Amino acid sequence: MRRRAWLRADLWVSRTVREKLQRKHQxxxxxxxxxxxxxxxxxxxxxxxxxxxxxxTFAGRYLLCLVRELSSEEIPEQTKDRAVRILRLVTxxxxxxxxxxxYQAHGGR
Numbered sequence: 001m002r003r004r005a006w007l008r009a010d011l012w013v014s015r016t017v018r019e020k021l022q023r024k025h026q027x028x029x030x031x032x033x034x035x036x037x038x039x040x041x042x043x044x045x046x047x048x049x050x051x052x053x054x055x056x057t058f059a060g061r062y063l064l065c066l067v068r069e070l071s072s073e074e075i076p077e078q079t080k081d082r083a084v085r086i087l088r089l090v091t092x093x094x095x096x097x098x099x100x101x102x103y104q105a106h107g108g109r
Contacts, residue, residue, distance in 0.1 A: 009085040011036065012070070017089055025093045027063070032092045035063040041108040050090065054103040062100050062108075065092040 013021075013029050021027040035042065035055030042055035053065040067087040095103060 009037070009087050011067070011087050011089055013089045017091065021092060027092055029089075031057045031059075031061060032063065032065055032089060034058055035061075035092070036065055036067070036087075039108075041103075041106075043103070043106045043108070051087075054095065054099065054106070054108065056103075056108065062095040062103060063092055064095045064099050066090040 011029075011033055013032075018029060021029065021032070034057045036053050038058070039055035042053055045052045045054070049068055051067050051069070053067060054062075055065065056062050067089055070086040070088055
């Protein structure tokens with residue numbers, strides 16, 4: 001059974017990560033958001049305090065996104081909403097062949 005991840009979450013992306021995505025990986029933040037939030041076949045693997053999200057964009061790009069859920073101490077008081085999780089994007093890139101096979105083995109297209 002596929003686990004539903006982050007039904008209500010916001011993605012926080014720093015300026016440096018945003019610039020790296022564009023420069024090094026030719027990715028836009030909206031593509032990362034599609035892979036994380038909109039792909040019904042995505043799956044999430046946890047590694048310590050990081051989550052590896054394997055997902056696909058509407059255009060068919062296979063992305064591996066590393067995110068970390070911010071703790072309540074890390075979220076500014078004025079933006080706190082206990083019903084919404086805040087995910088910080090660490091990095092994202094296209095999956096390699098092995099990661100793509102893993103995604104497809106978990107039911108991805």
